[in-house]
Amino acid sequence: MTMANGVDRGPRGDAPAWRRCADNVVAAVTVLARPARIRPAERWLLPTRHLLIAALVTLVFFVVVMVVFDARASAAAGRMPRWLIDFFDNITDYGKSGYFLWPLGLLFLGLAALPPLTNRISQRVLAAIMVRVGFLFLAIAVPGLFVTIVKRMIGRARPFVTGSADPYVFSPFIWRADYASFPSGHSTTAFAVLVAFGTLFPRARTVLLIYAFLIAVSRVVVTAHYPTDVAGGALVGIGGALLVRRYFALRRLGFSVGPDGVPHQYPGPSVRRIKSVARDLLAP
Template sequence: MTATGTTLQVVQRVATNIVASFRRLARPIDWRKAFPWIEEPKPVLIGAAVALAVALAVMGLIDAGAARVAQRLPVWLLDLFNFVTDFGKGAWVLWPLGLFYLALAVLPRPTTRMSQAVLAAVMVRAGFLFAAIGLPGLVASLIKNMIGRARPGVGGSINPFLFDPFHWAPAFASLPSGHGTTAFAALAAFGTLFPRARTALLVYGIIIAMSRVAIRAHYVSDVMAGAAFGIVGVILVRRWFAALHLGFSIGPDGHIVQYPGPSVRRIKAVARDLLA
Protein backbone atom coordinates (compact mmCIF):
# COMPACT_ATOMS: atom_id res chain seq x y z
CA MET A 1 0.00 0.00 0.00
CA THR A 2 1.26 3.47 -0.86
CA ALA A 3 1.98 6.16 1.73
CA THR A 4 -0.96 8.16 0.36
CA GLY A 5 -3.28 5.19 0.81
CA THR A 6 -2.09 4.62 4.37
CA THR A 7 -2.54 8.29 5.24
CA LEU A 8 -6.06 8.24 3.80
CA GLN A 9 -6.92 5.21 5.91
CA VAL A 10 -5.66 6.92 9.04
CA VAL A 11 -7.65 10.07 8.31
CA GLN A 12 -10.79 8.02 7.66
CA ARG A 13 -10.29 6.08 10.89
CA VAL A 14 -9.84 9.27 12.91
CA ALA A 15 -12.90 10.87 11.30
CA THR A 16 -15.00 7.74 11.90
CA ASN A 17 -14.00 7.52 15.57
CA ILE A 18 -14.60 11.22 16.23
CA VAL A 19 -17.98 11.22 14.48
CA ALA A 20 -18.96 8.13 16.49
CA SER A 21 -17.95 9.94 19.70
CA PHE A 22 -20.11 12.96 18.89
CA ARG A 23 -23.04 10.74 17.98
CA ARG A 24 -22.71 9.00 21.33
CA LEU A 25 -22.75 12.33 23.14
CA ALA A 26 -25.78 13.48 21.13
CA ARG A 27 -27.96 10.54 22.10
CA PRO A 28 -31.22 11.49 23.86
CA ILE A 29 -31.20 11.28 27.65
CA ASP A 30 -33.73 11.43 30.45
CA TRP A 31 -33.21 15.07 31.44
CA ARG A 32 -35.36 14.82 34.55
CA LYS A 33 -33.34 11.91 35.87
CA ALA A 34 -30.02 13.47 34.92
CA PHE A 35 -30.88 16.88 36.35
CA PRO A 36 -33.64 16.38 38.96
CA TRP A 37 -33.64 20.06 39.90
CA ILE A 38 -35.49 20.74 36.63
CA GLU A 39 -38.65 19.62 38.44
CA GLU A 40 -37.54 20.70 41.92
CA PRO A 41 -35.60 23.95 41.40
CA LYS A 42 -36.09 25.31 44.93
CA PRO A 43 -32.76 24.00 46.39
CA VAL A 44 -30.87 25.37 43.36
CA LEU A 45 -32.53 28.76 43.63
CA ILE A 46 -31.75 28.94 47.35
CA GLY A 47 -28.13 27.98 46.66
CA ALA A 48 -27.88 30.60 43.92
CA ALA A 49 -29.32 33.26 46.23
CA VAL A 50 -26.80 32.38 48.97
CA ALA A 51 -23.94 32.43 46.44
CA LEU A 52 -25.05 35.85 45.18
CA ALA A 53 -25.24 37.20 48.72
CA VAL A 54 -21.74 35.90 49.49
CA ALA A 55 -20.40 37.39 46.25
CA LEU A 56 -21.88 40.81 47.03
CA ALA A 57 -20.47 40.66 50.56
CA VAL A 58 -17.00 39.82 49.25
CA MET A 59 -17.26 42.61 46.67
CA GLY A 60 -18.13 45.15 49.31
CA LEU A 61 -15.89 44.00 52.17
CA ILE A 62 -12.83 42.27 50.68
CA ASP A 63 -12.23 43.04 47.00
CA ALA A 64 -10.94 46.61 47.26
CA GLY A 65 -8.74 45.92 50.28
CA ALA A 66 -7.19 42.82 48.72
CA ALA A 67 -6.48 44.73 45.50
CA ARG A 68 -4.71 47.47 47.47
CA VAL A 69 -2.64 44.89 49.34
CA ALA A 70 -1.64 43.39 45.98
CA GLN A 71 -0.36 46.81 44.90
CA ARG A 72 2.19 46.71 47.73
CA LEU A 73 3.57 43.21 47.11
CA PRO A 74 7.35 43.01 46.53
CA VAL A 75 8.53 42.82 42.94
CA TRP A 76 10.06 39.36 43.32
CA LEU A 77 6.74 37.93 44.50
CA LEU A 78 4.86 39.59 41.65
CA ASP A 79 7.37 38.16 39.18
CA LEU A 80 6.78 34.71 40.66
CA PHE A 81 3.01 35.04 40.44
CA ASN A 82 3.27 36.38 36.88
CA PHE A 83 5.16 33.23 35.94
CA VAL A 84 2.83 30.86 37.79
CA THR A 85 -0.43 32.39 36.59
CA ASP A 86 0.10 31.30 32.97
CA PHE A 87 -0.35 27.67 34.08
CA GLY A 88 -4.00 28.48 34.70
CA LYS A 89 -4.67 28.90 30.99
CA GLY A 90 -6.93 26.28 29.48
CA ALA A 91 -4.45 25.55 26.69
CA TRP A 92 -2.06 23.86 29.14
CA VAL A 93 -4.73 21.23 29.85
CA LEU A 94 -6.95 21.14 26.78
CA TRP A 95 -4.26 20.86 24.11
CA PRO A 96 -2.62 17.75 25.67
CA LEU A 97 -6.04 16.18 26.26
CA GLY A 98 -7.16 16.95 22.72
CA LEU A 99 -3.98 15.57 21.18
CA PHE A 100 -4.19 12.49 23.42
CA TYR A 101 -7.76 11.89 22.27
CA LEU A 102 -6.74 12.25 18.62
CA ALA A 103 -3.87 9.81 19.20
CA LEU A 104 -6.37 7.29 20.58
CA ALA A 105 -8.63 7.86 17.59
CA VAL A 106 -5.73 7.05 15.24
CA LEU A 107 -5.26 3.61 16.75
CA PRO A 108 -6.65 0.65 14.79
CA ARG A 109 -9.47 -1.39 16.28
CA PRO A 110 -8.04 -3.89 18.81
CA THR A 111 -8.37 -7.58 18.03
CA THR A 112 -9.93 -8.72 21.33
CA ARG A 113 -13.07 -7.60 23.14
CA MET A 114 -11.11 -6.91 26.29
CA SER A 115 -8.73 -4.64 24.42
CA GLN A 116 -11.65 -2.88 22.73
CA ALA A 117 -13.32 -2.28 26.11
CA VAL A 118 -10.13 -0.93 27.65
CA LEU A 119 -9.48 1.44 24.74
CA ALA A 120 -13.09 2.64 24.86
CA ALA A 121 -12.82 3.26 28.61
CA VAL A 122 -9.65 5.32 28.18
CA MET A 123 -11.23 7.35 25.37
CA VAL A 124 -14.33 8.03 27.46
CA ARG A 125 -12.22 9.31 30.34
CA ALA A 126 -10.15 11.52 28.05
CA GLY A 127 -13.34 12.86 26.50
CA PHE A 128 -14.84 13.52 29.92
CA LEU A 129 -11.79 15.47 31.05
CA PHE A 130 -11.78 17.57 27.88
CA ALA A 131 -15.51 18.35 28.07
CA ALA A 132 -15.56 18.91 31.83
CA ILE A 133 -12.70 21.44 31.66
CA GLY A 134 -13.36 22.98 28.26
CA LEU A 135 -17.12 23.59 28.45
CA PRO A 136 -17.12 25.56 31.74
CA GLY A 137 -14.22 27.63 30.42
CA LEU A 138 -16.08 28.38 27.18
CA VAL A 139 -19.30 29.37 28.98
CA ALA A 140 -17.35 31.46 31.52
CA SER A 141 -15.64 33.32 28.67
CA LEU A 142 -19.02 34.26 27.21
CA ILE A 143 -20.57 35.21 30.53
CA LYS A 144 -17.67 37.37 31.70
CA ASN A 145 -17.96 39.51 28.58
CA MET A 146 -21.69 39.81 29.04
CA ILE A 147 -21.35 40.87 32.69
CA GLY A 148 -18.63 43.40 31.84
CA ARG A 149 -17.00 43.82 35.24
CA ALA A 150 -13.91 46.04 35.17
CA ARG A 151 -10.61 44.61 36.31
CA PRO A 152 -8.80 46.24 39.26
CA GLY A 153 -7.43 49.65 38.30
CA VAL A 154 -9.50 50.06 35.14
CA GLY A 155 -10.87 53.60 35.03
CA GLY A 156 -8.03 54.89 37.16
CA SER A 157 -9.27 53.52 40.48
CA ILE A 158 -10.03 50.33 42.34
CA ASN A 159 -13.81 50.09 42.08
CA PRO A 160 -15.26 46.59 42.56
CA PHE A 161 -18.67 47.84 41.43
CA LEU A 162 -17.59 49.25 38.07
CA PHE A 163 -19.52 47.39 35.36
CA ASP A 164 -20.07 47.92 31.65
CA PRO A 165 -22.17 44.98 30.40
CA PHE A 166 -21.52 43.66 26.89
CA HIS A 167 -18.37 45.79 26.58
CA TRP A 168 -16.57 42.80 25.00
CA ALA A 169 -13.08 43.99 25.92
CA PRO A 170 -10.48 42.24 28.15
CA ALA A 171 -10.46 45.19 30.57
CA PHE A 172 -14.14 44.53 31.29
CA ALA A 173 -14.00 40.74 31.48
CA SER A 174 -13.16 40.20 35.12
CA LEU A 175 -16.10 38.17 36.46
CA PRO A 176 -15.76 35.19 36.61
CA SER A 177 -12.03 34.53 36.37
CA GLY A 178 -11.25 32.33 33.39
CA HIS A 179 -8.06 31.03 34.98
CA GLY A 180 -9.97 30.29 38.18
CA THR A 181 -12.65 28.44 36.22
CA THR A 182 -10.07 26.31 34.41
CA ALA A 183 -7.98 25.56 37.51
CA PHE A 184 -10.91 24.42 39.63
CA ALA A 185 -12.57 22.58 36.75
CA ALA A 186 -9.29 20.67 36.36
CA LEU A 187 -9.28 20.05 40.11
CA ALA A 188 -12.82 18.65 40.05
CA ALA A 189 -12.48 16.69 36.79
CA PHE A 190 -9.10 15.06 37.43
CA GLY A 191 -9.98 14.67 41.10
CA THR A 192 -13.08 12.71 40.11
CA LEU A 193 -11.07 10.16 38.14
CA PHE A 194 -7.90 10.25 40.28
CA PRO A 195 -8.88 10.85 43.93
CA ARG A 196 -5.31 10.48 45.17
CA ALA A 197 -4.29 13.57 43.22
CA ARG A 198 -6.88 15.85 44.85
CA THR A 199 -4.51 17.41 47.38
CA ALA A 200 -1.96 18.38 44.73
CA LEU A 201 -4.76 19.63 42.47
CA LEU A 202 -6.20 21.73 45.29
CA VAL A 203 -2.82 23.34 45.89
CA TYR A 204 -2.58 24.08 42.17
CA GLY A 205 -6.04 25.66 42.12
CA ILE A 206 -5.37 27.84 45.15
CA ILE A 207 -2.02 29.05 43.80
CA ILE A 208 -3.59 29.99 40.45
CA ALA A 209 -6.41 31.83 42.24
CA MET A 210 -3.93 33.71 44.44
CA SER A 211 -1.82 34.65 41.44
CA ARG A 212 -4.78 36.26 39.66
CA VAL A 213 -5.43 38.54 42.64
CA ALA A 214 -1.72 39.21 43.25
CA ILE A 215 -1.06 40.48 39.72
CA ARG A 216 -4.28 42.53 39.88
CA ALA A 217 -5.93 40.73 37.00
CA HIS A 218 -8.95 39.91 39.16
CA TYR A 219 -10.69 40.64 42.42
CA VAL A 220 -11.09 37.97 45.10
CA SER A 221 -14.78 37.57 44.21
CA ASP A 222 -13.81 36.95 40.57
CA VAL A 223 -11.67 33.94 41.40
CA MET A 224 -14.23 32.66 43.91
CA ALA A 225 -16.90 32.85 41.20
CA GLY A 226 -14.53 31.16 38.74
CA ALA A 227 -13.85 28.34 41.20
CA ALA A 228 -17.55 27.79 41.78
CA PHE A 229 -18.25 27.98 38.05
CA GLY A 230 -15.58 25.40 37.25
CA ILE A 231 -16.70 22.93 39.92
CA VAL A 232 -20.40 23.23 39.09
CA GLY A 233 -19.57 22.84 35.41
CA VAL A 234 -17.78 19.55 36.08
CA ILE A 235 -20.73 18.31 38.15
CA LEU A 236 -23.11 19.04 35.27
CA VAL A 237 -20.87 17.40 32.66
CA ARG A 238 -20.45 14.35 34.90
CA ARG A 239 -24.22 13.97 35.22
CA TRP A 240 -24.53 14.34 31.44
CA PHE A 241 -21.99 11.56 30.90
CA ALA A 242 -23.71 9.45 33.57
CA ALA A 243 -27.06 9.79 31.79
CA LEU A 244 -25.33 8.43 28.68
CA HIS A 245 -23.61 5.66 30.69
CA LEU A 246 -20.22 6.97 29.63
CA GLY A 247 -17.81 6.29 32.48
CA PHE A 248 -20.55 6.92 35.04
CA SER A 249 -24.14 5.99 35.74
CA ILE A 250 -26.97 7.37 37.85
CA GLY A 251 -27.91 5.12 40.75
CA PRO A 252 -31.46 4.47 41.95
CA ASP A 253 -30.98 7.12 44.65
CA GLY A 254 -29.91 9.70 42.07
CA HIS A 255 -26.24 9.66 43.05
CA ILE A 256 -23.52 9.29 40.44
CA VAL A 257 -21.73 5.94 40.28
CA GLN A 258 -18.32 5.89 38.62
CA TYR A 259 -17.39 2.86 36.58
CA PRO A 260 -14.04 1.30 37.54
CA GLY A 261 -11.27 2.28 35.16
CA PRO A 262 -8.92 -0.14 33.43
CA SER A 263 -5.86 -1.19 35.40
CA VAL A 264 -2.33 -0.35 34.32
CA ARG A 265 -1.78 -4.03 33.59
CA ARG A 266 -4.68 -4.13 31.16
CA ILE A 267 -3.63 -0.91 29.48
CA LYS A 268 -0.16 -2.40 28.93
CA ALA A 269 -1.76 -5.53 27.48
CA VAL A 270 -3.78 -3.42 25.05
CA ALA A 271 -0.65 -1.51 24.04
CA ARG A 272 1.10 -4.80 23.29
CA ASP A 273 -1.92 -5.96 21.31
CA LEU A 274 -1.94 -2.80 19.18
CA LEU A 275 1.80 -2.82 18.63
CA ALA A 276 1.66 -6.45 17.54
Protein backbone atom coordinates in the same frame (compact mmCIF):
# COMPACT_ATOMS: atom_id res chain seq x y z
CA MET B 1 -18.59 -0.76 15.80
CA THR B 2 -18.80 -1.40 19.53
CA MET B 3 -17.14 0.35 22.37
CA ALA B 4 -17.18 -0.25 26.10
CA ASN B 5 -18.64 2.43 28.34
CA GLY B 6 -20.39 4.01 25.43
CA VAL B 7 -18.17 5.19 22.57
CA ASP B 8 -17.91 3.33 19.29
CA ARG B 9 -14.71 2.75 17.42
CA GLY B 10 -13.42 0.37 14.79
CA PRO B 11 -13.66 1.46 11.13
CA ARG B 12 -12.07 -0.74 8.48
CA GLY B 13 -8.49 -1.72 9.23
CA ASP B 14 -7.35 -0.70 5.76
CA ALA B 15 -8.74 2.84 6.09
CA PRO B 16 -6.19 5.68 6.40
CA ALA B 17 -5.56 7.08 9.87
CA TRP B 18 -7.37 10.35 9.14
CA ARG B 19 -10.47 8.45 8.06
CA ARG B 20 -10.44 6.27 11.17
CA CYS B 21 -10.01 9.40 13.28
CA ALA B 22 -12.90 11.20 11.58
CA ASP B 23 -15.21 8.17 11.80
CA ASN B 24 -14.51 7.66 15.48
CA VAL B 25 -14.93 11.35 16.33
CA VAL B 26 -18.32 11.35 14.56
CA ALA B 27 -19.25 8.17 16.45
CA ALA B 28 -18.24 9.79 19.75
CA VAL B 29 -20.35 12.89 19.06
CA THR B 30 -23.29 10.65 18.16
CA VAL B 31 -22.98 8.77 21.44
CA LEU B 32 -22.74 12.02 23.42
CA ALA B 33 -25.89 13.34 21.75
CA ARG B 34 -28.00 10.30 22.57
CA PRO B 35 -30.82 10.62 25.12
CA ALA B 36 -30.24 9.97 28.79
CA ARG B 37 -30.78 6.40 29.96
CA ILE B 38 -32.54 7.10 33.25
CA ARG B 39 -35.95 8.53 34.13
CA PRO B 40 -36.19 12.35 34.14
CA ALA B 41 -37.31 12.32 37.77
CA GLU B 42 -33.88 11.06 38.79
CA ARG B 43 -31.87 13.78 37.11
CA TRP B 44 -31.59 16.41 39.83
CA LEU B 45 -30.25 16.00 43.31
CA LEU B 46 -31.93 19.07 44.84
CA PRO B 47 -35.54 20.27 44.67
CA THR B 48 -36.15 23.57 42.90
CA ARG B 49 -36.84 25.32 46.21
CA HIS B 50 -33.44 24.33 47.58
CA LEU B 51 -31.72 25.44 44.38
CA LEU B 52 -33.37 28.86 44.63
CA ILE B 53 -32.29 29.22 48.25
CA ALA B 54 -28.73 28.25 47.33
CA ALA B 55 -28.74 30.79 44.50
CA LEU B 56 -29.95 33.54 46.84
CA VAL B 57 -27.30 32.74 49.45
CA THR B 58 -24.62 32.74 46.75
CA LEU B 59 -25.78 36.12 45.46
CA VAL B 60 -25.69 37.65 48.94
CA PHE B 61 -22.19 36.22 49.47
CA PHE B 62 -20.88 37.80 46.28
CA VAL B 63 -22.42 41.18 47.06
CA VAL B 64 -20.92 41.22 50.57
CA VAL B 65 -17.47 40.20 49.33
CA MET B 66 -17.58 42.79 46.53
CA VAL B 67 -18.48 45.58 48.95
CA VAL B 68 -16.16 44.59 51.79
CA PHE B 69 -13.12 42.88 50.25
CA ASP B 70 -12.67 43.47 46.52
CA ALA B 71 -11.12 46.94 46.53
CA ARG B 72 -9.14 46.27 49.71
CA ALA B 73 -7.68 43.04 48.34
CA SER B 74 -6.54 44.66 45.09
CA ALA B 75 -4.97 47.57 46.95
CA ALA B 76 -3.21 45.19 49.36
CA ALA B 77 -1.87 43.12 46.45
CA GLY B 78 0.05 46.13 45.18
CA ARG B 79 1.82 46.45 48.54
CA MET B 80 3.05 42.85 48.68
CA PRO B 81 6.80 42.08 48.54
CA ARG B 82 8.18 42.07 45.00
CA TRP B 83 9.41 38.48 45.30
CA LEU B 84 5.94 37.26 46.23
CA ILE B 85 4.32 39.09 43.33
CA ASP B 86 6.96 37.66 40.98
CA PHE B 87 6.28 34.14 42.27
CA PHE B 88 2.58 34.36 41.53
CA ASP B 89 3.25 36.12 38.24
CA ASN B 90 5.39 33.15 37.16
CA ILE B 91 2.74 30.55 37.95
CA THR B 92 -0.48 32.34 37.03
CA ASP B 93 -0.38 31.35 33.34
CA TYR B 94 -0.64 27.69 34.33
CA GLY B 95 -4.31 28.40 34.81
CA LYS B 96 -4.79 28.74 31.05
CA SER B 97 -7.02 26.03 29.64
CA GLY B 98 -4.72 25.43 26.68
CA TYR B 99 -2.24 23.61 28.91
CA PHE B 100 -4.90 20.92 29.36
CA LEU B 101 -7.14 21.10 26.31
CA TRP B 102 -4.42 20.82 23.67
CA PRO B 103 -2.82 17.65 25.14
CA LEU B 104 -6.22 16.08 25.88
CA GLY B 105 -7.61 16.95 22.45
CA LEU B 106 -4.56 15.61 20.63
CA LEU B 107 -4.59 12.47 22.78
CA PHE B 108 -8.24 11.84 21.93
CA LEU B 109 -7.61 12.32 18.21
CA GLY B 110 -4.59 10.04 18.40
CA LEU B 111 -6.61 7.32 20.09
CA ALA B 112 -9.38 7.74 17.51
CA ALA B 113 -6.86 7.27 14.69
CA LEU B 114 -5.48 3.97 16.01
CA PRO B 115 -6.12 0.86 13.90
CA PRO B 116 -9.06 -1.32 15.05
CA LEU B 117 -8.27 -4.09 17.49
CA THR B 118 -9.50 -7.65 17.05
CA ASN B 119 -9.29 -8.55 20.74
CA ARG B 120 -12.62 -7.76 22.39
CA ILE B 121 -11.10 -6.97 25.78
CA SER B 122 -8.54 -4.63 24.19
CA GLN B 123 -11.37 -2.86 22.37
CA ARG B 124 -13.19 -2.26 25.64
CA VAL B 125 -10.04 -1.02 27.38
CA LEU B 126 -9.27 1.44 24.61
CA ALA B 127 -12.90 2.55 24.58
CA ALA B 128 -12.85 3.19 28.33
CA ILE B 129 -9.70 5.30 27.96
CA MET B 130 -11.28 7.36 25.18
CA VAL B 131 -14.39 7.99 27.28
CA ARG B 132 -12.27 9.28 30.16
CA VAL B 133 -10.11 11.48 27.95
CA GLY B 134 -13.26 12.90 26.38
CA PHE B 135 -14.73 13.56 29.82
CA LEU B 136 -11.61 15.43 30.97
CA PHE B 137 -11.62 17.55 27.81
CA LEU B 138 -15.30 18.51 28.03
CA ALA B 139 -15.27 19.04 31.80
CA ILE B 140 -12.63 21.74 31.28
CA ALA B 141 -13.75 23.10 27.90
CA VAL B 142 -17.47 23.55 28.61
CA PRO B 143 -17.20 25.82 31.69
CA GLY B 144 -14.26 27.60 30.06
CA LEU B 145 -16.27 28.39 26.94
CA PHE B 146 -19.21 29.51 29.06
CA VAL B 147 -17.03 31.94 31.02
CA THR B 148 -15.30 33.27 27.90
CA ILE B 149 -18.67 34.39 26.56
CA VAL B 150 -20.38 35.48 29.78
CA LYS B 151 -17.49 37.57 31.15
CA ARG B 152 -17.56 39.76 28.04
CA MET B 153 -21.31 40.14 28.28
CA ILE B 154 -21.00 41.25 31.92
CA GLY B 155 -18.16 43.65 31.11
CA ARG B 156 -16.69 44.15 34.56
CA ALA B 157 -13.52 46.27 34.54
CA ARG B 158 -10.34 44.68 35.82
CA PRO B 159 -8.60 46.28 38.82
CA PHE B 160 -6.96 49.65 38.07
CA VAL B 161 -8.30 49.86 34.51
CA THR B 162 -9.81 53.20 35.47
CA GLY B 163 -6.77 54.18 37.54
CA SER B 164 -8.04 52.78 40.83
CA ALA B 165 -9.36 49.56 42.33
CA ASP B 166 -13.03 50.24 41.68
CA PRO B 167 -15.05 46.99 41.72
CA TYR B 168 -18.24 48.74 40.60
CA VAL B 169 -17.20 49.64 37.04
CA PHE B 170 -19.16 47.69 34.41
CA SER B 171 -19.53 48.11 30.64
CA PRO B 172 -21.72 45.22 29.47
CA PHE B 173 -21.23 43.74 26.00
CA ILE B 174 -18.07 45.79 25.37
CA TRP B 175 -16.12 42.63 24.43
CA ARG B 176 -12.70 43.92 25.56
CA ALA B 177 -10.11 42.02 27.59
CA ASP B 178 -9.76 44.83 30.14
CA TYR B 179 -13.51 44.62 30.76
CA ALA B 180 -13.64 40.84 31.14
CA SER B 181 -12.93 40.48 34.84
CA PHE B 182 -15.92 38.48 36.09
CA PRO B 183 -15.71 35.51 36.28
CA SER B 184 -12.01 34.64 36.14
CA GLY B 185 -11.19 32.27 33.28
CA HIS B 186 -8.01 31.02 34.96
CA SER B 187 -9.91 30.25 38.15
CA THR B 188 -12.61 28.49 36.15
CA THR B 189 -10.03 26.27 34.48
CA ALA B 190 -8.18 25.52 37.71
CA PHE B 191 -11.26 24.38 39.60
CA ALA B 192 -12.65 22.49 36.62
CA VAL B 193 -9.32 20.64 36.51
CA LEU B 194 -9.65 19.96 40.24
CA VAL B 195 -13.07 18.35 39.81
CA ALA B 196 -12.39 16.55 36.52
CA PHE B 197 -9.02 15.03 37.34
CA GLY B 198 -9.95 14.62 41.00
CA THR B 199 -12.94 12.51 39.94
CA LEU B 200 -10.79 10.09 37.95
CA PHE B 201 -7.73 10.23 40.21
CA PRO B 202 -8.92 10.63 43.83
CA ARG B 203 -5.42 10.26 45.27
CA ALA B 204 -4.34 13.42 43.44
CA ARG B 205 -7.04 15.62 44.96
CA THR B 206 -4.78 17.27 47.53
CA VAL B 207 -2.24 18.30 44.90
CA LEU B 208 -5.03 19.44 42.59
CA LEU B 209 -6.61 21.51 45.37
CA ILE B 210 -3.29 23.24 46.06
CA TYR B 211 -2.90 23.94 42.34
CA ALA B 212 -6.40 25.43 42.06
CA PHE B 213 -5.94 27.54 45.19
CA LEU B 214 -2.59 28.94 44.02
CA ILE B 215 -3.95 29.85 40.60
CA ALA B 216 -6.96 31.58 42.16
CA VAL B 217 -4.79 33.56 44.59
CA SER B 218 -2.35 34.46 41.83
CA ARG B 219 -5.07 36.22 39.84
CA VAL B 220 -5.69 38.59 42.75
CA VAL B 221 -2.01 39.10 43.57
CA VAL B 222 -1.12 40.10 39.99
CA THR B 223 -4.18 42.42 40.08
CA ALA B 224 -5.82 40.73 37.11
CA HIS B 225 -8.99 40.03 39.10
CA TYR B 226 -10.92 40.83 42.25
CA PRO B 227 -11.67 38.13 44.86
CA THR B 228 -15.27 37.87 43.63
CA ASP B 229 -13.96 37.21 40.12
CA VAL B 230 -11.94 34.19 41.21
CA ALA B 231 -14.75 32.99 43.47
CA GLY B 232 -17.16 33.22 40.55
CA GLY B 233 -14.72 31.38 38.32
CA ALA B 234 -14.29 28.65 40.93
CA LEU B 235 -18.05 28.26 41.20
CA VAL B 236 -18.48 27.98 37.43
CA GLY B 237 -15.52 25.61 37.10
CA ILE B 238 -16.78 23.28 39.82
CA GLY B 239 -20.41 23.45 38.75
CA GLY B 240 -19.61 23.07 35.06
CA ALA B 241 -17.37 20.05 35.58
CA LEU B 242 -19.98 18.42 37.83
CA LEU B 243 -22.68 18.99 35.20
CA VAL B 244 -20.49 17.41 32.53
CA ARG B 245 -19.89 14.45 34.83
CA ARG B 246 -23.62 14.11 35.39
CA TYR B 247 -24.27 14.36 31.65
CA PHE B 248 -21.89 11.45 31.10
CA ALA B 249 -23.42 9.51 33.99
CA LEU B 250 -26.97 9.89 32.65
CA ARG B 251 -25.74 8.25 29.45
CA ARG B 252 -23.59 5.71 31.31
CA LEU B 253 -20.41 6.96 29.71
CA GLY B 254 -17.68 6.14 32.20
CA PHE B 255 -20.08 6.89 35.07
CA SER B 256 -23.48 5.79 36.29
CA VAL B 257 -26.07 7.34 38.61
CA GLY B 258 -26.43 5.23 41.73
CA PRO B 259 -29.51 4.71 43.91
CA ASP B 260 -28.39 7.73 45.94
CA GLY B 261 -28.68 9.92 42.83
CA VAL B 262 -24.94 10.62 42.82
CA PRO B 263 -22.75 9.79 39.79
CA HIS B 264 -20.29 6.97 40.38
CA GLN B 265 -17.33 6.14 38.21
CA TYR B 266 -17.13 2.78 36.48
CA PRO B 267 -13.91 0.92 37.33
CA GLY B 268 -11.19 2.01 34.94
CA PRO B 269 -8.80 -0.27 33.06
CA SER B 270 -5.84 -1.52 35.06
CA VAL B 271 -2.23 -0.79 34.14
CA ARG B 272 -1.86 -4.42 33.13
CA ARG B 273 -4.77 -4.13 30.71
CA ILE B 274 -3.38 -0.91 29.24
CA LYS B 275 -0.01 -2.56 28.69
CA SER B 276 -1.76 -5.45 26.97
CA VAL B 277 -3.50 -3.03 24.59
CA ALA B 278 -0.18 -1.36 23.84
CA ARG B 279 1.33 -4.72 22.97
CA ASP B 280 -1.61 -5.50 20.67
CA LEU B 281 -1.17 -2.19 18.87
CA LEU B 282 2.58 -2.66 18.46
CA ALA B 283 2.32 -6.26 17.33
CA PRO B 284 3.22 -6.79 13.64
